[in-house]
Amino acid sequence: MFGTLLFFGTALALLLLILTAILAREMTHPPRRTMGYALARGLPSDPGEMNLAYDSWRLDRPDGAHLPVWEIPGMVRGGDGTDARADEGLCIIFVHGWGQSRLDFLPLAKPWLASAERIVLYDLRGHGESERGRARLGDGEAEDLLALIGRLEAPRVLLIGFSMGAVIALDAAASAPETARRIVGVIAYAPYISFHRSLCGRLRRNHLPSRPVTDLAILGHLLFGVKPRSLDADRLRRIDCPVLVVHGERDIVSPVEHGRAVAETVKDAELLRVPGGEHTMRGLVEAEEHAERVEQLIAKVRGVAGDRRPAGHG
Numbered sequence: 001m002f003g004t005l006l007f008f009g010t011a012l013a014l015l016l017l018i019l020t021a022i023l024a025r026e027m028t029h030p031p032r033r034t035m036g037y038a039l040a041r042g043l044p045s046d047p048g049e050m051n052l053a054y055d056s057w058r059l060d061r062p063d064g065a066h067l068p069v070w071e072i073p074g075m076v077r078g079g080d081g082t083d084a085r086a087d088e089g090l091c092i093i094f095v096h097g098w099g100q101s102r103l104d105f106l107p108l109a110k111p112w113l114a115s116a117e118r119i120v121l122y123d124l125r126g127h128g129e130s131e132r133g134r135a136r137l138g139d140g141e142a143e144d145l146l147a148l149i150g151r152l153e154a155p156r157v158l159l160i161g162f163s164m165g166a167v168i169a170l171d172a173a174a175s176a177p178e179t180a181r182r183i184v185g186v187i188a189y190a191p192y193i194s195f196h197r198s199l200c201g202r203l204r205r206n207h208l209p210s211r212p213v214t215d216l217a218i219l220g221h222l223l224f225g226v227k228p229r230s231l232d233a234d235r236l237r238r239i240d241c242p243v244l245v246v247h248g249e250r251d252i253v254s255p256v257e258h259g260r261a262v263a264e265t266v267k268d269a270e271l272l273r274v275p276g277g278e279h280t281m282r283g284l285v286e287a288e289e290h291a292e293r294v295e296q297l298i299a300k301v302r303g304v305a306g307d308r309r310p311a312g313h314g
Contacts, residue, residue, distance in 0.1 A: 016213065024217040027199075028134045028226065030127060033101040044106055047072050052110070059148050065125045065133025067144060070102060071152075072109065074116040089117030090184075090302055091154035095145065096121075097163030097281075098135070101128025105160075108285060115298045116158070122148060124165070137195060137221070138164055138229025142171040146179045158185045158301055162281045163198075163254060166191035167229055170262070174238040185301035186243045187294065189284050192254040193261050195228035201253040205279070236265040243269040244297045246284045248277020 038045040047054040052072050059067040076089055092112055094105040102121035109119050125144060126135030145168060149157055161169035166188035173183045192198035196218060200210040218228060243266045247259030256273060263271035274287040284290065 016216070019209065019213045020216040020220070023203075023213055024220045027137060027217060027221065027228075028126060030099040030135055032128060033099075033103050034129050035103075037101075038103050043103065045103070046070070047106065047109075050106070050110060052113075059122065059144070059151060061125070061133065061144060061147065063133065065144075066131040067122050067125060067133075067148070068102070068129050069120060069122040069148070070106075072113070072119040072121075074118050075113045076115070076117050090115070090156045090158060090298075091118050091120060091152060092116045092158045092160060093120045093122075093145070093148065093152075095159060095161035095165035095169050096124065096127070097161075097165045098137070099127070100162070100165075103128065104281065105162075108281065112160075115295075118154075120148070120152065124168070136226055138167050138171065139227045141168045141229075142175060145169070145172045146175060146177055149182055150179045155182055156184045156301065157182050158187070158298070159183060160187045160189075161191070162189040163192070163279065167195075167231055170231060170236065170239065170243070170266075171229060173241055173243075174235045183241055185241050185297055186239070187246065187297065188243060188259075188262065189246045189281055190248065190251055190254045190259065190279055191231065191245065191262050192258045193231045194258070195230045197258075198254050199228075201251075201255070205252045231262065233261075233265050236262060237267070239266045239269075241268070242297055242300055244293055245269060245271045246274065246287070246290065246293075247271065248274045248279065248284060250276055251279045253279040 035045045044050050047070055055071045057069050059069055061067065094109065096102060096104050101123050105121050109121065112119055123130040124135065124141055125133035159169035159172065169186050170188055170191060172180060173186050196214060199214050203210045203214065221228065245259045245263045247256045249256050260271055263269040272289060272293050274284055277283050277287060
C-alpha cells in the first residue's frame with residue numbers, strides 16, 4: 001500500500017511540476033500574433049490595408065527590446081478648417097492585452113480617427129513582432145509606455161487599454177515621471193486588480209487546472225525578478241485624470257467586481273457595466289451606451305492641457 005501511494009504521489013508531483021513549467025513559460029512567452037496570424041484569418045495586417053496613411057517605426061528600449069509602432073494621422077481639423085498639427089493635439093495610444101498585438105486593435109481603430117490628431121498602436125514586449133524582450137506581465141511595461149509618450153512628444157494623451165493593457169495604462173497614469181502628466185484620460189476595458197485572480201480565471205475559462213499551479217508559476221517568476229503587476233488602491237488613488245472603465249458582467253477572466261473597484265478608487269472615474277459582456281474587446285465596444293460615454297470622455301479630455309489643468313489657466 002505504501003509503495004502504491006508513493007508511486008501515485010510521485011506521479012502527481014511530477015505532473016504538477018510539468019504543468020507549472022508549461023504555464024510559467026507561457027506567461028512570459030505568449031502566442032505571437034504577427035502578420036501571418038492576420039493573413040490566415042483575412043484580417044488587415046497593417047493600416048495601409050485599411051486605406052489609412054501611417055508611419056511605421058520602432059521604440060528601442062535600454063535593455064535591447066525593440067517595440068514596433070504604427071502612427072496613424074487622425075481626422076481632427078483646426079478651427080480654420082486646416083489639419084490640426086499632430087504634435088499639438090490629442091494622441092490616442094492603444095495598449096493591447098496579454099497574448100494579443102497591435103493587430104487586435106487595428107480593425108477597431110478607424111472610428112477613433114475622428115476624435116484625435118493621431119492614433120498610435122504598438123506591440124508590448126514579448127508580443128506580436130517585438131524583438132529581444134520577453135513579456136513581463138505588467139512589471140515594467142508602464143515604463144515602456146511612458147517612453148513611447150516621450151518619443152511621440154505628445155502634449156495630451158488618451159490611453160485605451162484592454163485587460164493587461166488596461167492595467168499597464170492605469171499604472172502609467174499613476175506614475176510619477178513628468179511624462180505621465182501628459183496623460184489626460186484612460187479608457188480601461190476589463191482591467192483586473194489581481195493578476196493571480198485573472199490568471200486563474202483565464203485557465204478556468206479554458207477548462208484547465210489553476211491552483212496550486214498558478215501559485216507555483218508566479219512564485220517561480222518572483223524568484224527570477226518578474227513581479228506580475230496588480231492594481232492596489234494606493235496606486236489607483238494617484239491617478240488624477242478622468243477614467244472610463246468598461247466591463248462585461250459575465251467576464252470570467254477579470255470579474256466585473258475588479259472594474260467596479262477601479263472605478264470606486266480612482267478620483268475621477270466612471271464604470272460602464274455591459275450586461276452579458278465577456279472578456280472580449282469587440283463585445284465591449286459594441287455595447288449600448290459605449291459610444292455616448294466615450295464621446296463624453298473625449299470631449300472632457302480635449303479641453304485639458306498636458307499638465308492636466310484647464311486650457312487657458314497658465
